[in-house]
Amino acid sequence: MYDIETIRKDFPILSRQVYGKPLVYLDNAATTQKPLCVLDAMREEYLNVNANVHRGVHWMSQQATELHETAREKVRAFINARYASEVVFTRGTTEGLNLVASSFSDAFMTEGDEVIVSVMEHHSNIVPWQLQAQKKGIVLKVIPMTDRGELRMDAYEGLFSEKTRLVSVTQVSNVLGTVNPVDEIIRIAHAHGVPVMIDGAQSAPHMRIDVQRMDCDFFTFSGHKMYGPTGVGVLYGKEEWLDRLPPYQGGGEMIEHVSFAKTTFERPPLKFEAGTPDYIATHGLAKAIDYMEALGMENIQQHEQELTRYAAERLKTIGGMRIFGEAEHKDAVISFQVGDIHHMDMGTLLDRLGIAVRTGHHCAQPLMDRLGILGTVRASFALYNTKEEVDALAAGIERVAKMF
Secondary structure, three states: OOOOHHHHHHHHHHEEOOOEEEEEEOOOOOOOOOHHHHHHHHHHHHHHOOOOOOOOHHHHHHHHHHHHHHHHHHHHHHOEEEEEEHHEEEEEEHHHHHHHHHHHHHHHHOOEEEEEEEEEOHHHHHHHHHHHHHHHOEEEEEEOOOOOOOOOOHHHHHOOOOOOOEEEEEEEEEOOEEEEEEHHHHHHHHHHOOOOOEOOOOOOOOOOOOOOHHOOOOEEEOOHHHOOOOOOOOEEEOHHHHHHHHHHOOOOOOOEEEOOOOOOOOOOOOHHHOOOHHHHHHHHHHHHHHHHHHHOHHHHHHHHHHHHHHHHHHOOOOOOEEEEOOOOOOOOEEEEEEEEEEEEEEHHHHOOHHHHHHHHEOOOHHHHHHHOOOOEEEEEOOOOOOOHHHHHHHHHHHHHHHOO
């Protein structure tokens, strides 16, 4: 049974007040709150097992290393990778995307080569490729979308050429909530002999991920968006691709042997993990995965989809409401404007009512350009949100609207 009141007790921050009002936290696409089990596990490690991993022969280093590598195995099982060595720890989705953009471009791309992205990408999946375009002269091709916020798959197929080297797309839009047909995207790309990277920042917290079934070549996500700590994320890469990619950074941990004449590198994943990892955070991420798995990813997804549908129906009853993104497959995010009220004004006044939402372009300015707007108000849901909170949001919007 999905007992929402019991779940909410695991997140003490949800019971606090803001401006004397009960907190209604609807900014989960930016970051989620953390359950006590995650915070307790990280504190326990700092208090009792804090030692640098992999390098030490002493007891605490061995224990910290075991926790760190257990976390890697936990992630492997969570996304159903074949091997733990296919799991690279990063600082988050952004670093995972930058790692592949840099290393893949260095190894496999020359001037005029092409990468396909979509119009709904986060800046983290646009800017790294633009940096490579400036350095190497590569070309970005963009999958357009319909007015409903669905990718135009007919146009996607027409973007491939003999110069296409990689497809890099988001599984779920952080603005529209659109769940993209990544299975089909990958199948089409592979039919052209092109590998695919999936940005899973907005999908890994909300649905079951199976990288083997999906058959993606790379998949990246962040811990802090799935009830874990900030500063830790994951890049999954198929073994054959990680073996072929050059290192992203140099330093300790990722080397096999160093001399002033030559350096040889460790095999993946260590090849991509220069420096001391945040081994406390990886342990926290493992505990967050445990928490989600105990609730059941299917139960989480069902709860959040019900909330999303309920919120859409409730908000559409408000005069002047305009919701962006009406895709058939949509999850956990609603972006909107009300009449001529500026999104920043709406967000600021909702905040005074204790309602936390996100406003602005959501690091997706090309998508805003496509929509013909400067920004939206975004409400995003998590496993601990309730229909009562959606009602509070709707009441807050109606109250603000009367002020204009």
